[in-house]
Amino acid sequence: MSKLTDVPKRILIGRALRSDKLGETLLPKRIALPVFASDPLSSVAYAPGEVLLVLSVAGASAYSFSPWIAVAVVVLMFTVVASYRQNVHAYPSGGGDYEVATTNLGPKAGLTVASALLVDYVLTVAVSIASGIENLGSAIPFVVEHKTLCAIAVIVLLTLMNLRGVKESGKLFAIPTYVFVAGVFIMIAWGAFRGLVMGDTMKAPTADFTIHAEQGGLAGFALIFLLLRAFSSGCAALTGVEAISNGVPAFRKPKSKNAATTLALMGGFAVTMFCGIIALAMTTHVKMAETPAKDLLDHGKPLGPGYTQNPVISQVAEAVFGNGSFLFVILAAATALVLFLAANTAYNGFPLLGSILAQDRYLPRQLHTRGDRLAFSNGIVVLAGAAAVLTYLYGADSTRLIQLYIVGVFVSFTLSQIGMVRHWNRHLRTEQDPAARRRMQRSRAINAFGASLTGLVLVVVLLTKFTHGAWVAVLGMGVFFVTMSAIRRHYDSVAEEIAPDDSPDDDVVCPSRVHSIVLVSKLHKPTLRALNYAKLMRSDTLEAVSVDVDQADTKALREEWDRRGIEVPLKVLASPYREITRPFIDHVKSLRRESPRDVVSVFIPEYVVGHWYEHLLHNQSALRLKGRLLFTAGVMVTSVPWQLDSSEAARRRARKRAEWNAPGAVRRGPVTAQPKKERKKEKAAAVEE
Secondary structure, rough: HHHHHHHHHHHHHHOOOOOOHHHHHOOOOHHHHHHOOOHHHHHHHHHHHHHHHHHHHHHHHHHHHHHHHHHHHHHHHHHHHHHHHHHHHHHOOHHHHHHHHHHHOHHHHHHHHHHHHHHHHHHHHHHHHHHHHHHHHHHHHHHHHOOOHHHHHHHEEEEEHHHOHHHHHHHHHHHHHHHHHHHHHHHHHHHHHHHHHHHHOOOOOOOEEEEEOOOOOOOHHHHHHHHHHHHHHHHHHHOOHHHHHHOHHHHHHHHHHHHHHHHHHHHHHHHHHHHHHHHHHOOOOOOOOOHHHHEEEOOOOOOOOOOOOHHHHHHHHHHHHHOOOHHHHHHHHHHHHHHHHHOOOHHHHHHHHHHHHHOOOOOOHHHHHHOOOOOOOOHHHHHHHHHHHHHOOOOOOHHHHHHHOHHHHHHHHHHHHHHHHHHHHHHOOOOOOOOOHHHHHHHHHHHHHHHHHHHHHHHHHHHHHHHHHHHHHHHHHHHHHHHHHHHHHHHHHHHHOOOHHHOOOOOOOOEEEEEEEEEEOOOOOHHHHHHHHHOOOOOOOOEEEEEEOOOHHOOOOOOEEHOOOOOEEEEEEEEOOOOOHHHHHHHHHHOOOOOOOOEEEEEEEEEEOOOOHHHHOOOHHHHHHHHHHOOOOEOOOOOOOOOHHHHHHHHHHHHHHHOOOOOOOOHHHOOOOOOOOHHHHHHHHHHHH
């Protein structure tokens, strides 16, 4: 079984890495940027479209508000980036928002932040993959026809890539991310040159369409609500900003400085691309509608269900570069690919946060351990499973999924910045150096402004998106909070229960006597080995026990027992219903009732087989019996193995695999580290020869 699973595992995720190689997996800034910032960078592919979709409810005339919404998003982006630059310097350990909130606001606030982030990471994967599938589907009809299946397949592929390790997956993701960023900047520059210098008129494919306003003539409170809803949709451009503060330990030294620089680069790129696409969308007269089949009109007639609405970035690229041109194709391919890879932000943030939560006993301990490739493999698999389920339930529809989005991230933004304000207040009470106090006061002002602004945005998001699906994200946060609280209570109760007392009690005092029992089915070599091993334990009493499920077999056992003259007394338990487990358990419990201070030690002979299918033929009775005995107080269970020939063959196969060398390995010889002096001597000797 090991060979069947190990070979595919090595092919898919690569050879295992030693723990001392962890330092080699740390990321330089050029790799960290696409790894941790691919989500906010790629969100410019759909965030402008979401703004226009919401505004289209009031008709094309409402598009005139989009530049002001873009300005509001830019202000918010710069505020959040500036605030998180303070976070990474103050808390470089990688706890991010969770650590900040827990340290400064208490465990419940920290758990709220953790719940929000976990939900947001799952949604990041689902939204990014669904959006990428929709972009790819405009060129490949098969993808549209099997949207959900293709989305889940991409999730599986990304999972395998991330299981290979952060640094290796980062190298794979860096190229398409940088191609996408370069493509968008070229599109903005070329569009500005054509419009401002050459005076060309650029028209999007939908420029001549009109929009049927679902709610025309909005004014007053209704208009304000619509603008706030459009702003909250545009805030999707900020998702993933917090991932860098959570991933500081993955950076090379100096970690905090490199993380802060990466944050600044990410903010500058994202803001420029977002504003540029909005400006070009207005210049090329892009039209978008939430239900394009009936709300987009061509010469007064609805386009109908056969029309496919392309994303804003695709329409702008077609207007600037020309349909089918080389740069148009490159940008379209890079956009689809980077949207898939945007999920990598969550693939790095979720497992790391899960590891920290597991260390704090809020999640199962298995999430704290690293896998073969020094990645948090269990967390990666859990994230992929949750995202695949969500994608399946929502049919990989990004429009429906995005309504659940950004609630969690703004909960973490707000609580984190409030925590940072309290952090600076605490340090200012003890700091005496004037220069240090000025830096702290400046940082506190930045975080206070960030807390106020993100708190306001959180209220807007909840008011405008709650009935459109955000309630699902809030419910998910509540489920995570309750589940993690229950896990922590379980671990705390177990720790309290098994903690040694100051004074010894019955559980730590040596038992009065040990009564040993050897389970016997037939008199064969495994039974004789178990009897001999039990004799070595020097128990106070020793007996062999057999359960009478077949009278002929029991009679033959007694005769063989007497013939061999075995000194250990044989006790046969009646079993009128031909059960083995229940009569044996009743016998053990009766011994415990007679002498509660005694310990019963049960020895069970077992076969050790070499093939997985042989397990189906042996040891089932022993497994059931051990499972029941584990719940019986005062009973110790010992397995006495007997290795069959098939297990010896399996051991030889395992040793042969361990000694196997890859092609060329013998020729190359083992790679060993040599001191510099020895290498110089060898080199000098080679020159002399």
